[in-house]
Amino acid sequence: MSDPNAGYDVVILGGGSGGYASAFRAAELGMTVALIEKDKVGGTCLHRGCIPTKALLHAGEVADTTRDSEDFGVLAEFKGIDMAAVNKYKDGIVAKMYKGLQGLFKANKVDIINGTGKLVGPNTIAVDNGRTVTGKHLVLATGSYSKTLPGLDIDGDRIITSEHALELTELPKKAIVIGGGVIGVEFASAWKSLGVEVEIIEGLPRLVAAEDADTSKQLERAFRKRGIKFHTGKFFEKVEKTASGVQVTIAGGTVVEGDVVLVAVGRGPVTANCGYEDQGVNMDRGFVLTDENLLTNLPNVYAVGDIVPGIQLAHRGFAQGIFVAEHIAGLNPVPIDETGIPRVTFTEPEVASMGLNEDKAKEQYGAENIKTVNYNLAGNGKSNILRTQGFIKLVAVEDGPIVGIHMVGARISEQIGEAELIYNWEGYANDVAQLIHMHPTQNEAIGEAAMALAGKPLHVHD
Known part of the structure; x- marks a missing residue:
């Protein structure tokens, strides 16, 4: 010492x-x-x-x-x-x-x-x-x-943060989640799997709004299939405690009732x-x-x-x-x-991304200079074994490097390592397409997406 x-x-x-x-x-x-x-x-x-x-x-x-x-x-x-x-x-x-x-x-x-x-x-x-x-x-x-917001008074009992949620000794029958970002959707996903009815309220137009638009659509589709309800583009107006739980009024007058409210509006x-x-x-x-x-x-x-x-x-x-x-x-x-920092949201299905989403790539390089490919995991053997739906989306500059990789699927976070290398080493579609990817793994879906982007698709499902 x-x-x-x-x-x-x-x-x-x-x-x-x-x-x-x-x-x-x-x-x-x-x-x-x-x-x-x-x-x-x-x-x-x-x-x-x-x-x-x-x-x-x-x-x-x-x-x-x-x-x-x-x-x-x-x-x-x-x-x-x-x-x-x-x-x-x-x-x-x-x-x-x-x-x-x-x-x-x-x-x-x-x-x-x-x-x-x-x-x-x-x-x-x-x-x-x-x-x-x-x-x-x-x-x-x-x-x-x-963080919290005006009108959301955290009491650690009925109105809680993620810290309180991790200490629950009993699961609520129904949970209302205010915030559809990473923390909100991860808890919604976990609770649904554990048997809790869940309803998400998000003021932005879509869940995980920082991700690529196609990613949000895929996650929302999966959540609907799982029975996770959500309201996007609508802010909460007030939260009231009732004799049996909590009541949340959202924009437009819709009232949602539950046992607890999880406040997941970010961290300060x-x-x-x-x-x-x-x-x-x-x-x-x-x-x-x-x-x-x-x-x-x-x-x-x-x-x-x-x-x-x-x-x-x-x-x-x-x-x-x-x-x-x-x-x-x-x-x-x-x-x-x-931009070269990998991002994962550990929901079911998982969301993983690297680099720029399609909209930001178009802003930075010009829409006419951006090309994309969206490889459906329906064509991937391991994804079928895992019974997952999703995709690998590559965003590239015309005649240039891949500047964005976006993935949705069960356990897809395990593929973020190659995505990180592709982005940070400025890999071109042809560079990735000629690599040999292990079969049967989800990792080969990255290779398939690169092959499609390079103009030589193999197992492509629209």
């Missing part, structure tokens, strides 16, 4: 994905590192987000498979959901990963300082445990929180009362502004993760944390291309 009185090379405020990635990489590069965290290292992703949510989704997948087991010739009886056992499974995964993460802090000799930190100088953070920690370089990584940056504005850090609507090297306007003060404007994803935080450590070390890392 380092001598705290001598100061550190790097001091990090926040122990989530971006914070601890920066800590580990800086330590690997020979720097002395302290990380200040008010809760548990691992942040929202490990304890209240990515990991427990995906465990819940997998439990739902098992439930769906059990219900449909006779379709595969397997005789099994579905007896229901034991939420105590589901929570034990979910919490066990989190606990195991948390223990492993704590071991990595020890192995990397990173000092963990427990407490709430506040920026009080360009090189100094005061902690509410009475300590003052100084560093040659500071990394701000305070993460995000579940945790920057209030952190001392950032007091010290003159440039801010915009609560977010910390940085240059392409993730430096703030204060010398030697960086920011990473959800407090930096952009898509809020754990792996973005990892990448930014590593980048900052290497920048501090003088390794001149390549600045992160935000």
Whole structure:
């Protein structure tokens, strides 16, 4: 461990994905590192987000498979959901990963300082445990929180956030989800699989509106087939508690009733009362502004993760944390291309994407210069085995690289790796088409889509 009185090379405020990635990489590069965290290292992703949510989704997948087991010739009886056992499974995964993460802090000799930190100088953070920690370089990584809207008073009982939803000991009979983005549709999907009636209210014209329009249509089609109701293009007007649950009135006067309301309207940056504005850090609507090297306007003060404007994803935080450590070390890392960050929504079916959607590609390159192909998974053997519907859509510049890959289907997230390589290495359709893709896998659907885009389709279903 380092001598705290001598100061550190790097001091990090926040122990989530971006914070601890920066800590580990800086330590690997020979720097002395302290990380200040008010809760548990691992942040929202490990304890209240990515990991427990995906465990819940997998439990739902098992439930769906059990219900449909006779379709595969397997005789099994579905007896229901034991939420105590589901929570034990979910919490066990989190606990195991948390223990492993704590071991990595020890192995990397990173000092963990427990407490709430506040920026009080360009090189100094005061902690509410009475300590003052100084560093040659500071990394701000305070993460995000579940937002709400006026008229949505979170009580943790009937009006809840995703954090509360992960702690439910009993499933509601019906849940109303306000927000049809990633968090909203993932919980809607998981709950439906676990036997909950679900209704989504989304003010934007379509679900997962940040994705390609064809992706939204496919997910909406799948949700209708599964019996998940949704209202798009309509905002809620008021939420009222009733004797038996909650009542939501949406634009146009439609009233929806349920046992609980999940507020899933996005996440905001945790920057209030952190001392950032007091010290003159440039801010915009609560977010910390940085240059392409993730430096703030204060010398030697960086920011990473959800407090930096952009898509809020754990792996973005990892990448930014590593980048900052290497920048501090003088390794001149390549600045992160935000468009080159993979995106997955773990619904049933899953949604995965890379690069530009069709509309943004047309804006950037001109509609006349963009060509697309939409390969239907009906032509893919493994997708038929999995009994999933969906597609692989490629968006390319005429006589140029593939600039967008959009996928919908069960377990399709496993194909995001090749999609990431195609986009980030500026692959052309002909480049991908000549690669040999393993049969029978869903991965070969990417090859089929590229072959079609290159003008030599093989198994193409309209």
